[in-house]
Amino acid sequence: MDVAKELLSGTILAGARAIRWLDDGDPRGARTLAEIFPHTGNAHIIGITGPPGAGKSTLVNALISEQRRRGRRVGVIAIDPSSPFTGGAILGDRVRMGKHTLDPDVFIRSIGTRGQAGGLARSTHDACLILDAMGYDLVLVETVGVGQDEIDVVALAHTTVIVGVPGLGDEIQAVKAGLMEAGDLFVINKADREGYEDTYRQFELMLHLRAESKALSSEDWSPPLLRAVAVKDEGIAEIVDAIDQHKAMLQNTGEFGLRSAQREREQALTLTCTEIMRSIRQSADPAILSAVERREMDPYRASQLLIKNWQEAESPQT
Incomplete structure (x- = not known):
């Protein structure tokens, strides 16, 4: 099979095979x-x-249904946490989206984090490119439950949807400030629960403070705060409408292409750093590292020497 050719024609098997290769480092x-x-x-x-517990998988399942009703082909990358002990992952999000598995215009792939921080897996970016090349109109990327600085998805996505839920105590602390500052849409899921009004007010206040700190002009995007009960399909059409409006804004301003270009630029730099780090580890002088262990050399000085030695080893011999 010519995987690239089959992939570009939309063949599911070719796409699945390419994503597996990329995830395995093949x-x-x-x-x-x-x-x-x-x-x-x-x-x-x-x-x-x-x-965690915000109902992201249920929301994604409902979003798939609404996007399909609008005639769009949908790719889904669901990120599951891997065990720090065995490296395995349950990859259970596909179970929640089971009703779409026989739809030829929906591609759902679960990927384990394999120790990667930031809410995504190492191969998430590559998997998105594969689904993009296969002709899917949109790719939904569901992260693991994330913390304050784990916002890699913001750099990956054109549109970032932040999902909150009543009943987590301090909901804003649960979502964390880093995500509140970066989200494009905000959804309070499970809005039929007790405490929804308090949660709504907390989010509304945080978004008001965000707008003031950024001094938003009339041309800037003002993130909407939306209500949903995903398990009942309530509020889903309104979320898709808002996603469409955000995409239109990005396209009209040229930001859609700019975000895509920036994503690939950063990926190239990330891969470069990974390769350099691998090479430096392989060539590291054990004597330098031993000196650090014995506290005869500080880590900063050791780092400078390791880089210097690596650069000399990589330089062409004269």
């Missing part, structure tokens, strides 16, 4: 990505994130 994945990369940059990447 060189065939990188070669396939190189072939399909010029055909990417069209899909609308939508990040769905928030604290």
Whole structure:
């Protein structure tokens, strides 16, 4: 099978195989990505994130249904936490989205984090490119439950949806300030629960403070605060409407293409850093590291020497 060719024609098996290669670090994945990369940059990447228990998977399931009603092909990347002991992951989000598994215009893939911080898996970016090249109109990326600085999804997505829920105590602390400052849409799910009004007021106040701190002009996007009961499909159409409005704003201002370009630029730098770090670890002088262990050399000085030695080893011999 010519995986790249089949992938560009939308073949599910080819897409699944390419994503597996990329997630496993198989060189065939990188070669396939190189072939399909010029055909990417069209899909609308939508990040769905928030604290554990917010009902993100149920919300994504409802969003898939609404997007399909509007005639759109939908890709889903669901990130599941991997065990720090075995490295395995349950990958259970596909169970919650089971009614879509036979729909040929819906592609759902669960990926384990494998120790990656930031709410995403290492191969999330690459999986999005694969689904983009396969012709999916949008890709929903559901993160694991995230914390204050775990906002990698913001750099990945064109549109970031922050999901909160009543009943977590201090809901704003549960979502965390970093995400509150970066979200494009805010959804309070399970809004039929007791405490919804208090949660709404907390989010409303935080968004008001955010607007004041950024001194929003009339041309800027003002993040909406929406109500949903995803298990009953309540509020889902309004969320998709808001997502569409945000995409239209990005396209009208040229920001859609800019965000896509910035994402690929940062990915290139990330891969470069990873490769350099791997090379430095392999060539590190044990004597320098031993000196640090014995406190005969401080880590800053050791770092400078390790980099210097690596650069000399990599330089062409004269």
